[in-house]
Amino acid sequence: MEPWKQLDKEYLVDAPWLKVAKEKCELPNGKVIDDFYTLWQPDWVLILARTAEGKWVMTEQYRHGSGQIALEFPAGILDKGESPEQAALRELQEEVAFCGTHENVKYLGVYPVNPDRHRGKFHVVFIDNVVKGGSTHFDSNEDIESRELSDEELQKKIADGTFNHPLQIAGYFKWKLATRAL
Template sequence: MSPEEWETGEAEEHGQFRIFRVKEVQATSPRTGEELSFYLLECNDWVNVIAFTEAGEVVMIRQYRFGTQQVELEIPGGVIEEGETPEEAAVRELEEETGYTGGEVSYLGSVSPNPAFHTNRCHTVVIQGVTPDGTQSLDPGEDLEVELQALNDVPGLIADGTIRHSLVMSAFQLLGLAADTD
C-alpha cells in the first residue's frame, strides 16, 4: 500500500525569527486516523551558486558556521528575496559574497533541504565566465574568504571532508547529472 497524503488541520505559529518561522501543524494519519502534531520550519527558498571563472575555476567561499562551529568550504548562496527568481538571487548573492560578476546564467534544479520539517527548496544556478569586477557587500554576520578551486578537485574535497555542507554536495551532484545528460 502506498503512503497517502495526510489531512492537515490547524497551524499555530510558535515563533518568527530572522530566517525562519516555526509552526506546529495538526495532521491526521490516513492509515490510523490518529491526529498528531508536527513542527515545521518555514523559510524562503534558498539559492546556491556554482560560478566558474573564465579560466574554468569554481568560485568558492570559506566562512565560519555557527551550527558546526567550524570554518566551512562552500559555494556562494543565500535566501531568495520576495519577488526574486532563483537566477536573480544567484547573481545578487554571488556579487555580494565574492565580488564576482557577469557571465552566462543557467538554472540547474532544486532539492528539498529536509522534507521532514523544512517547507522550502534550495535551487542551484550555474554562472559561467564570471570575473572579480565588483566588491563584496557582506552582511554584518558574514566573514568570508573567496577561494578558487578546480572543478576536478571538488570530489576529493568532498571525500576528504573539506566540503561537508550537504546542500553544496547536492549542487555539485546536480551539476554532474546535468553533464551526464549533455
C-alpha cells in the same frame, strides 16, 4: 497514497528567518498526530560559479550551527520578487565580488531542503565564465573569504570531508549529471 490533512497549526517561533510550527495532522488511515513539528526558512539559491579557467568560486565562513569554518559555494536568500537566476548574480557579486552574465546562467532546478519536516526550498544555478570585478557587500553578520578550486581539488575536498555541506554536494552532483547529458 494520500497526503496528510492538517487539522491545526500553532507557530512556536514566527520570525522573518525561521518559523517552527506544531501541527496536528490526520493520516489517511484516520490516526491523528497531535505534535508534528515543521520548520520553514526562506528559499535560497546555491551558486555553482566557474571561471573561464575552470576554477570553482568558493567561500569560507564561520557557521555557528556546526561551530566551524565551512568551505561552501556562494549562496543566499532570494529577495521578494527575485528569480533564482537574478539572486545568483546578485549574491555572487555581494559575497565574492565575481560577475556573471545572463547568457552564462543555467538554472538546474529546485529541491526541498528536507522533505520530512522542512518547508524551505533551494534552487541550484550554474554560472559559467565568471570574472572578478567590483567589491563585496556583506550583510552585518557576514565575514566571507573567497577561494578558487579546480574540479579535481573540489572533489578531493568532498572525499576528505573538508567540503561537507550535503545540500551543496547534491547541487554539484546535479551539475555533474546535467553536463554529462549535454
